[in-house]
Amino acid sequence: MTEAIKLKAKDYKSEVKPIWCPGCGHFSVLNAITKAMAGLGINKDNTVLVSGIGCSSRLPAYVDSYGFHGVHGRGLAIAQGLKVARPDLTVLALGGDGDGFSIGGNHFIHACRRNVNMTYIAMDNEVYGMTKGQASPTTPMDWDHSKLTPHGPGVRPFKPAALALASGAPWIARGYSGNPNQMAKLIAEAVAHPGFSFLHVMSQCITFCPEQTDWKAIVTEHEGPALANADEAAKVFLHEDGFQTGLLYCEPRPSWPPVSDKPVDGNALAGLAASFRV
Amino acid sequence: MSKRHLCIAITGAGGAGVISCGELLLQAWAHEGGRGLLRKAYGPQIRGGESAALLKLTDDERYTAASHYDLVVALDWDNFSRFEDEIRLGPRSWVLCDEADELPASVLAARPTVLQLPFAELASTCHAEGRVNMLVLGVLGRLLGLPVGSMVELAAQKLARKPQAYRDAATACIEGGASRPMACDLPVPPTAATGACYMSGNQAAGLGALEAGIRFVAAYPITPASDVLEWMAGGLEQLGGQLLQAEDELAAINMAIGAAFGGVPAFTATSGPGLALMTESIGLAVASETPVTILNVMRGGPSTGIPTKSEQSDLNIALNGLHGDAPHLVLAPLDIADCVFTTGWAVQLAQQLQTAAIVLSDQFIGQSTAIVSEPRRYIPATAAPATPAEGAYLRYKLTSSGVSTLAAPGDAGHRFTADGLEHNENGTPSARQSDHQRQLAKRQDKLADFGFGDDWAQVNGSGPLALLCFGSSSAAVNEAADLLAERGSPARVISLRLLAPLQTAALRAAVEGCSAVVVVEQNHSGQLFRYLKGHADFPQAVHSYAMAGPVPLAPEAIAQAVTEMINP
Incomplete structure (x- = not known):
């Protein structure tokens, strides 16, 4: 079995060339994912990367595992259906801020709440890149670079970590595309967490938001252990600047669905048909 | 040919138990070897609205909705009046009611024989917690010659989770009602057949899906499809499958696609508004070649429409709702028992052809319960072993x-x-x-x-006239053909089960020799008519009989309209 040989990060990359712009933060996320897979010694055949639509959602094709590139906003739904049907698989959902927090916002809330044992990596660059630079739910209020909202969106940006917490996500971390080693470590921990793990990655868009290169000056690393209390975490997530990285909150609870202890009844089908007979 | 059937309507307030009464009566009738259909009609309210159990006891299994009733049991007249359009009476009809001096004008005009029975008073005489619906069950059971013990036992099973006093009250009321002779002479059809099943179309579709291998269901509640999902939840648990309640239909279809991608045959059920939300992702199943089956139990549309009543108006969206060129399967079960076959067939076709299958059932066959002979199953031909791909x-x-x-x-x-x-x-x-x-x-x-084989349609009869329909219209159209034959216009009936891909060559062969084709359907705009005109290119004159819901298609009205079309 080839998997017995220790694979390196590059062995987890496919031969498909990314469509991303030079300098895109998503390259760093791809590197971190493959590094984490190598670190975990993960079996490529038993791993599925699922995504929606957007620049970041192209990622599954760039990894040598199974993948599903779905429709806009629905990656989390596909991923949960897959994991519930096939609990033996390692399932990661990926996507951008528009995909996950706008069109897919309802699925994000319910995925946090449902707590299926899988990982969701949201690659947040505060912009719709694939449609050429419109404001997203995480864009600053005064960002006036889009012709669609020439005076800025004028709406308060969304706080993904706070929403995840309020919706019941038991594991919340943040990464930064400028620190792929930390991100790889967080991804490995996320996959190992027995429940829904939400990794929010600040992944810069060099093309539409060149000002995001300034992020490296404001990013901080969370010190100490992750918060394990939702009340404390709520205060942090509502008031933070959104640039502290690391594992921020971890309060494990039983994932869904519970493992059934009922034996499967081999005659169940015949019994169901018979239940209709007069 | 005179039909031997007996139609009984029981109307009352929602929550008054008229549906339970109708179900128990039909079950007891099934135990005596009878055949029959129970159609359920509701207002939109959960409690306090109107509700009707519409029974048709027959000596065959061609279940059309009753249009004319031999007996109406009105627990009160307020609730009856909301069904006036659907419950027709005549001079040979009987009416059983508590308030004989408050008959609505439409009932008086029909000049039925009215029998007065103080339901509430009698029920409380039988038991302090007596229930009117169980008293009526006893009265009706006696009229049909049903054994009291059978009704009592069936009621006890149905009420197994209720307190003992509740069950005692039911027993006392059934016995009290059954001891009450009524001077009412009903045309009770013969009973003889055995080996029957008692099921709704929604249950039948769920059974067909599970038997065909479905082990994952994503569910979002919607009337009138929720009961499919509820029934499957119990079945899947026994089979080791999974049911996931989704946050919306957008999630439901994608969860099904995800499970199917994992190699687990997957299914969801919905109705018009939910199907509209799912269409983008059904296109994803088509493009990504991921097998998935969607049961769409049609109701009146557009928009929220008439959620509790039937219509065949989602054909357009099922055929054409996907963007881009997105070939997929569309099937329609012809009756309650056929829901087992057609849903099972759809699942297996979706799996084999790696695409999406939409099954168009409707509220009429979905939520009606009937006594049917053991339903036919789709048995797939043994597939040749897959040849390992080279390279x-x-x-x-x-x-x-x-x-x-x-x-x-x-x-x-x-x-x-x-x-x-x-x-x-x-x-x-x-x-x-x-x-x-x-x-x-x-x-x-x-x-x-x-090669879809011979099951693309059910073809009955012969004659120079072809009546074309799909799905649940089949029973009404077949009955219309009987009426036309009696009147000297024999017709063949072609009931389409496979709507897409349309089996054009087989369809043209089926109407060969006919001088005229009439397309019959339960919607306003003639959706099937337009589809067939666009694709089948019949050499014959093609007419349309399209009648929107929610009142079921009436065989007599179809026969009259067809006669006028072919003899202008």
Whole structure:
């Protein structure tokens, strides 16, 4: 079995060339994912990367595992259906801020709440890149670079970590595309967490938001252990600047669905048909 | 040919138990070897609205909705009045009521024989907690000659979770009602057949899906499809499958697609508004060649429409709702028992052809319960063993059949990324014209070239006139054909079970020799008529009889309209 040989990060990359712009933060996320897979010694055949639509959602094709590139906003739904049907698989959902927090916002809330044992990596660059630079739910209020909202969106940006917490996500971390080693470590921990793990990655868009290169000056690393209390975490997530990285909150609870202890009844089908007979 | 059937309507307030009364009466009738149908009609309210149990006891299984009633039991007249359009009476009808001096004008005009019975008073005489619906059950059971013990036992089973006093009250009321002779002479049909099943179309569809291998269901509640999902939840638990309640229909269809991608046959059920939300992702199933089956239990539309009542008006969206060129399967069960066959067939076709199948049932067959002979099952032909592909695995490989090998995660060495983006044979996104042309043709040819066999339609009778219909209209159209034959215009009835891909050659052969074709359907705009006009190119004159719901199609009205069309 080839998997017995220790694979390196590059062995987890496919031969498909990314469509991303030079300098895109998503390259760093791809590197971190493959590094984490190598670190975990993960079996490529038993791993599925699922995504929606957007620049970041192209990622599954760039990894040598199974993948599903779905429709806009629905990656989390596909991923949960897959994991519930096939609990033996390692399932990661990926996507951008528009995909996950706008069109897919309802699925994000319910995925946090449902707590299926899988990982969701949201690659947040505060912009719709694939449609050429419109404001997203995480864009600053005064960002006036889009012709669609020439005076800025004028709406308060969304706080993904706070929403995840309020919706019941038991594991919340943040990464930064400028620190792929930390991100790889967080991804490995996320996959190992027995429940829904939400990794929010600040992944810069060099093309539409060149000002995001300034992020490296404001990013901080969370010190100490992750918060394990939702009340404390709520205060942090509502008031933070959104640039502290690391594992921020971890309060494990039983994932869904519970493992059934009922034996499967081999005659169940015949019994169901018979239940209709007069 | 006079039909031997007896139609009984029981109307009352929602929550008054008229549906339970009707169910128990039909079950007891089934135990005596009878045949019959129970149609349930509701107002939109959960409690306090109107509700009607519409029974048709027959000596065969051609279950059309009753249009004329032999007996109406009105627990009160306020609630009856909301069904005046649907419950027709005549001078030979009987009316059983508590308030004989408050008859509505429409009832008086029909001049039925009115029998007065103080329901509430009698029920409280039988038991302090007496229930009117169980008293009526006893009265009606006696009129049908049903054994009291059988009704009592069936009621005890149904009420097993209720407190003892509740069950005692039911028993006392059934016995009290059954001891009450009524001077009412009803045309009770003969009972003889045995070996029957008692099921609703929604249950039958769920059974067909599970028997065909469905082990994952994503569910979002919607009337009138929720009961399919509720029934399947219990079945899946026994089978070791999974049911996931989704946050909306957008999630439900995608969860099903995700499970199917994992190699687990997947299903969801919905109704018009939910189908509309699902259409984008049904296109994803088509493009990514992921098998999935969607049962759409049709109700009155558009928009919220008439959620609790039937109509065949989702044909257009089922056929044409997907954007781009997205060939897929559309099937329609012809009656309650056929829900087992057609849903099972749809699941197996979706799996075999790696595409989406939409099954168009409706509220009439979905939520009606009937006594049916053991339903037919779809038995797939033994598939030839798959030949191992040579060289590297190509998920979307171009093959002579258009079907390529579908691997699932866990299969060693077959890793691929399924994609709704146009792709090449390997699954890599491609915007090249050559890849687009090839993959479009692949997805179309695998359906167009497939041999669907003889089950694409049910063809009955012969004659120079063809009546064409789909799904649940079949029973009413067949009964209309009987009426036309009695009147000297024999007709053949072609009931379409497979709507897409349309079996054009077989359809043209089926109407060969006919001088006229009449397309009959339960919607306003003639959706099937327009579809067939666009695709089948009949040489004959083609007429349309399209009548919107929610009142069921009436055989007599169809026969009259057809006669006028062919003898202008």
